[in-house]
Amino acid sequence: MNNNIIHTFLSSFFKIFSAIINEYRIENKKIFGNIRWNDENETQNFSWNIQFEESALKKLTQLCEYLRNHDLVIGDRITITESKLQMRLFDLGWDKDEAQRNIDRLCSVEVKMIDEGKETDSFFIHF
Amino acid sequence: MFLYLNVEAGIQYGEKLMHVVIREGANSALYISSLGLFPEVGIGPRGMMLKFRSLPVVSKTRIVANDLKSFKQLVRDLSKPESELTQQELKQLERLTEKFGGKLRYDLNPVKGKILKPHVQVGGRGSSIEARHIWLGKGVQ
Numbered sequence: 001m002n003n004n005i006i007h008t009f010l011s012s013f014f015k016i017f018s019a020i021i022n023e024y025r026i027e028n029k030k031i032f033g034n035i036r037w038n039d040e041n042e043t044q045n046f047s048w049n050i051q052f053e054e055s056a057l058k059k060l061t062q063l064c065e066y067l068r069n070h071d072l073v074i075g076d077r078i079t080i081t082e083s084k085l086q087m088r089l090f091d092l093g094w095d096k097d098e099a100q101r102n103i104d105r106l107c108s109v110e111v112k113m114i115d116e117g118k119e120t121d122s123f124f125i126h127f
Numbered sequence: 128m129f130l131y132l133n134v135e136a137g138i139q140y141g142e143k144l145m146h147v148v149i150r151e152g153a154n155s156a157l158y159i160s161s162l163g164l165f166p167e168v169g170i171g172p173r174g175m176m177l178k179f180r181s182l183p184v185v186s187k188t189r190i191v192a193n194d195l196k197s198f199k200q201l202v203r204d205l206s207k208p209e210s211e212l213t214q215q216e217l218k219q220l221e222r223l224t225e226k227f228g229g230k231l232r233y234d235l236n237p238v239k240g241k242i243l244k245p246h247v248q249v250g251g252r253g254s255s256i257e258a259r260h261i262w263l264g265k266g267v268q
Contacts, residue, residue: 018254042255075232075248075257082239110241113206113258121206121260126240 001054006031009057010048012064013109016073017123019044026050032114045114046123052105059102060109066092067125078127190219198227199256202249206259214267217247224249235268 003026011021014035022043024033029050036043052060066089067073072080080088082103089099111123189205192198204210205220212220221231229252235245245267246260 017258019258037254040253040255042253044255044258075234075250076240076260077234077237107240115203120203120208121258122242123258124241126234126237126243 001050005054005057005061006050009061009064010111012061012068013111013123016064016068016125017076046111047114047119048109048111051108056102056105059098060106063089063102063106073125076123076125078125082127188216188219190216190223192223192227195227195252198223199252202256202259202261205261208262211262211264212247212267213264217263217267220247220261224252227252233268235263 006026007021007024010024010031010033014021018038019035020038022034022036024031026032030047031050032045032047034043034045067078072078072085078085085103086096086099089102090096094102106125107127109124112119113121113123115121190201192201201223205212224231230250231247232250233247237243237245242260245263247263248258248260249256251257
């Protein structure tokens with residue numbers, strides 16, 4: 001798998017949380033890294049089991065960018081209903097099944113926060 | 128009956144660290160002080176020092192922060208999976224968050240996502256703690 005595609009997806013995912021990837025490494029379908037925040041002098045280690053193929057990651061990147069560009073996430077919550085988001089993606093040219101599949105995928109993403117070497121909280125998005 | 132009260136000011140925010148000492152009988156006395164300050168003696172009639180039976184009443188909370196840095200650390204600590212807030216702790220956290228210029232955002236009923244457990248997040252005090260989930264115990268709202 002192309003590491004750039006993984007990195008691009010996670011970058012768009014973390015932008016929703018106003019964070020930027022500092023560094024990362026990929027080992028055995030798992031990515032480890034560190035992010036920093038746009039508005040603070042804070043960093044956070046993370047890990048994520050890479051659960052999708054390249055084509056899915058590309059679609060998820062688009063979905064994250066759409067959510068962010070339209071301010072549709074507050075904290076970790078998507079502020080419109082699932083059916084409304086599906087309609088919006090349909091208007092963008094996604095077919096209904098594709099929209100639903102990728103909403104489901106995004107809602108299954110859990111990027112673990114690592115504090116002092118231990119998995120603690122996580123980054124995820126929900127309705 | 129002799130009554131002597133001494134509740135020391137300056138107790139950490141949200142904490143009730145009090146020590147109640149009672150002696151029963153003709154010269155009953157009640158002594159309340161911060162914990163550790165003359166824990167077992169009080170002044171009785173004619174200035175006599177009395178030794179009392181100790182009944183510690185200690186109600187300690189973990190929702191404590193003295194500055195923004197310790198508040199952020201508190202939020203990180205509370206976001207650990209095993210940490211669940213009680214109703215009282217949630218109220219304390221709400222007050223503490225407002226004290227530091229933030230606001231709690233409630234997600235009591237997440238309907239679709241990887242984790243559907245009720246939680247709150249701290250808004251307005253930086254993105255790093257806004258991303259943290261503070262889990263609520265059963266029935267807390």
